[in-house]
Amino acid sequence: MKIVVIGGTGLIGSKAVSILRQGGHEVVAGSPTSGINSITGEGLKEAMAGARVVIDLTNSPSFEDRAVLEFFETSGRNLLAAEAAAGVRHHVALSIVGTDRSDNGYFRAKVAQEKLIESSGIPYTIIRSTQFIDFIGRIADSSMDGRTVRISPGLFQPIAADDVAANVAEVALAPPRNGIVEIAGPERAPFNEIVARYLKAVGDPREVVRDPEARYFGGRVEERSLVPLGEARLGRIGLDQWLRR
Numbered sequence: 001m002k003i004v005v006i007g008g009t010g011l012i013g014s015k016a017v018s019i020l021r022q023g024g025h026e027v028v029a030g031s032p033t034s035g036i037n038s039i040t041g042e043g044l045k046e047a048m049a050g051a052r053v054v055i056d057l058t059n060s061p062s063f064e065d066r067a068v069l070e071f072f073e074t075s076g077r078n079l080l081a082a083e084a085a086a087g088v089r090h091h092v093a094l095s096i097v098g099t100d101r102s103d104n105g106y107f108r109a110k111v112a113q114e115k116l117i118e119s120s121g122i123p124y125t126i127i128r129s130t131q132f133i134d135f136i137g138r139i140a141d142s143s144m145d146g147r148t149v150r151i152s153p154g155l156f157q158p159i160a161a162d163d164v165a166a167n168v169a170e171v172a173l174a175p176p177r178n179g180i181v182e183i184a185g186p187e188r189a190p191f192n193e194i195v196a197r198y199l200k201a202v203g204d205p206r207e208v209v210r211d212p213e214a215r216y217f218g219g220r221v222e223e224r225s226l227v228p229l230g231e232a233r234l235g236r237i238g239l240d241q242w243l244r245r
């Protein structure tokens with residue numbers, strides 16, 4: 001089966017591409033460097049010809065509120081139009097758990113991306129994932145206040161990128177759900193505690209301060225803002241196992 005992975009060179013994209021190729025599928029790994037650009041539209045028509053499934057794993061180069069919204073809206077529109085023209089049978093996209101329950105600009109852009117998919121008429125599955133363990137360092141960087149890292153004690157359940165990619169590949173090969181699937185890591189604990197454990201284990205001397213008012217990329221974090229409220233598929237790799245690798 002021909003599968004196009006847009007964002008196929010990224011953290012999740014490169015792992016999903018290799019899982020699908022190992023499964024014997026014909027996989028196009030699309031990114032601007034390979035001449036496939038979801039913002040300009042370059043290369044989309046050629047990439048999608050004969051494709052049955054398209055997986056959108058793109059990410060915005062800028063996380064600034066307006067830039068990220070513009071990225072996911074433009075990219076989503078261009079991809080879905082090219083898929084409709086090519087007769088693609090399943091659109092898979094990676095979104096975020098709690099994206100519709102926060103006031104954060106990045107999450108608003110993901111909601112806009114989801115809405116485009118839901119109204120496109122193309123059979124789809126949206127995978128909402130919790131934060132990647134691999135992303136915790138960047139979360140700490142964005143939460144710096146002077147020399148300390150301020151993090152909310154709201155619950156956190158990060159998932160390893162390898163587990164995310166495995167779920168993406170599995171969903172892409174299954175029939176479209178025309179709905180949302182949630183995935184999360186195997187362990188749930190206060191956000192500040194997980195970030196502190198992560199930084200200590202990687203030898204990062206920054207101190208983590210528990211702060212119920214600390215925001216996550218500009219959004220408030222209540223007790224359950226970032227964790228699945230209902231059933232979710234759980235990854236296998238916990239924080240300690242990820243850190244030992």
Ligand SMILES: NC(=O)c1ccc[n+]([C@@H]2O[C@H](COP(=O)([O-])OP(=O)(O)OC[C@H]3O[C@@H](n4cnc5c(N)ncnc54)[C@H](OP(=O)(O)O)[C@@H]3O)[C@@H](O)[C@H]2O)c1
Binds near residue numbers: 006009013039040097
């Ligand atoms: N980080 C988290 O904790 C988290 C949690 C849940 C969901 N997500 C979602 O997961 C998705 C994937 O994230 P990631 O960390 O794997 O992203 P990433 O490593 O930043 O990779 C982004 C990919 O998008 C490509 N790309 C950028 N602009 C493009 C364009 N105009 N046309 C085509 N491709 C373009 C990049 O290509 P180049 O390599 O050429 O730049 C790269 O392959 C994102 O949509 C994100 O919202 C993230």
